[in-house]
Amino acid sequence: MTGLKKTIIRTGLETLYFSGAHVMMRPFVSGLGAILTLHHVRPARPDRFQPNRLLEVTPDFLESVLRYLRRAGFALVSLDEMHQRLIEEDFRQRFVCITIDDGYRDTLQCAYPILKREQVPFAVFIPTSFPDRLGELWWLALEAVVARNEHISILVNGEEQSLECRTLADKVHAYDQLYGWIRSFATEDELRNVVRDLSARYQVDIAAFCDDLCMNWEELTELAADPLVTIGAHTVNHVMLAKVSEQVARSEMAMSRAVIEASLGVRPDHLSYPVGDKTSAGPREFRIAAALGFKTAVTTRPGVLFASHRDHLTALPRISLNGEHQQLRYVRVLLSGAATAVWNGFQQVDAA
């Protein structure tokens, strides 16, 4: 995320918090509850260059969020329980679901002990190529290329371009440039090809990230045995589904469910769209997920849940616990619905 964007988000959250506006707006915009998104939960690292830091929070922060949620009277429920409450219109108590994407090993090592001790149900969304050790965590490969080199050359539209990566500021700029460029591609294939090419040029072993960072099937079996844990599907190859053909999108969703069922003996009823923003999941994906029989599917479109989401169960918004903003007051503002209401133009459901 660019520095400017971070500042705008932070300033907006601070303004809503310190002006008290989020308290005044809460009765109108807070909805029924929310689904929280986490990725890594692990101790803070000292590295100065951490372009993916938004994807990780510390165990201490997770603990303080859980304590706050209990204090504030939220019911902490599973996705099945949330689904039931939505379809039965049981809105007596505001609720929060905890979801953790990608199946990193720190989910088992750092998040699980806390959630277990607090008896909090949670869902883990697994891209099956990660435990199969065939996954490409391309955003980490990109980070490694920029971190380990002082200079990068890359082919853009057939022309050799070069990027300086000497200082921290150079690296932040180079990463933002590269990330923005590859996210603008129309297809997932183009993105993967550029990252594979860069990784080969600069000797970054993409496959190694799976082994280093992601749970294997044994570890997932251990986690899945706990009734607190819901295992959800997150496609096979962690693809941005809107950037592949309809046939591939459908098979990515269906295959990941079949592989999880075969490996863990549980058939996932819930799906998380990889990346999950508007460029990676839209009406076509919402329709396919519903047709495949998923009870719910979650995006990363920001928002809290309203009664009207009952009719859009495969297009649910979530609220990300962003590692760049690890302050309880931001969580309070986000769960008040005030920030997301402003970002969404006060529209409750965004399924278009």
Ligand SMILES: [Zn+2]
């Ligand atoms: Zn993911």
